[in-house]
Amino acid sequence: MDINALFTDEGLRNFTATVRDQHVRDAQQYGQIADIVRRRLEQTPIEGDRWMAKRLRAWKVARQLKAMQKASTEAAAKAEALYATYVNEVLELPQRRAVAEAKRLERKQGRQAAVGAAVAGSLNRTVTALNTPQEQPGGTVPQARPAEFVTPESPFEQWPMAAGGERPTSTINDYFAKGEQG
Template identity: 70%
Template sequence: MDINALFTDEGLRAFTSTVRDQHMKDATQYGQIADIVRRRLESEKIDGDRWLSKKVRAWKVSRQVRAMEKASKDAASAAEALYATYVNEVLELPQRRALAAARKTERRQNRQAAAGAAVAKSLQKSVTSLSGGPTEVPGQVPQARPAEFVTPDSPWEQWPMASGGDHVAPTRTINDYFPNGGERR
């Protein structure tokens, strides 16, 4: 086999397919041999055997062949893993790196645009606050609603105080805390 052909997609695929098929064929043969060995040993009696000795002996011997079957299946799996790892780590790597670089560039541009927008918004707020507030366009409806002051209906005003007097303290409203009616200047 040409070693340079092994480092191409087609060459490695052909190699791993051949190896996988060979190991799967071996695993099938090992499984058949294990069944034959187990059945043959279960049917043969050796002098001095007890009632379960044949089955235990057959299981111990056939277990070794089953281990060979499992090893062959693992080798077939490893051949497929070799091809998948080669494709992932060698063949597709340049495309993934290019995609990652494009994403990084896009994130960097988005961050710069967001920072620029935040700076522009901050400067606009500064200019607006330093110039005395936003200028009103004639004919434009103001967006803020005037404050509405509602007196609370409290059941506590109906009952006398716990100190024993009939005197009830007046309930405070927002107008007591903000004498100008809550209007901004």
């Protein structure tokens, strides 16, 4: 067998087909032999056998041949799996990589276009915001509510706070006039 021919599609296909066919034939032969051996041993008594000893002995011997049949069937399946794996992992790999690279480049270009559009939109909003005149003069803080002025009737007017003076502690009478019933 030429080892270099094994690394071509046709060479590996021929090798795996030959191996597969050989294992399939072997599995068939093992199955036929197992049936013949089992039936012959079931009909051949050995001195001192009990009533089920023949069948049990025949089953034990035929079981080994059935295991060989199963192993050959699995080997035939593995030969086909060898060819399929070789085609998938070696022969078709360059084509799959080329397709994946093309998809990757397409996604990258799509992302770049999306980022470019987002940057352009952001710049447009910034330019629009900077060129729009504002109602408030710069440096002032907008008021959340209008300023409140203390009226002369307010109890806070009684204690001047200007020169760091302290307000005396308040009692309830400071807030409610005496004698009011509510």
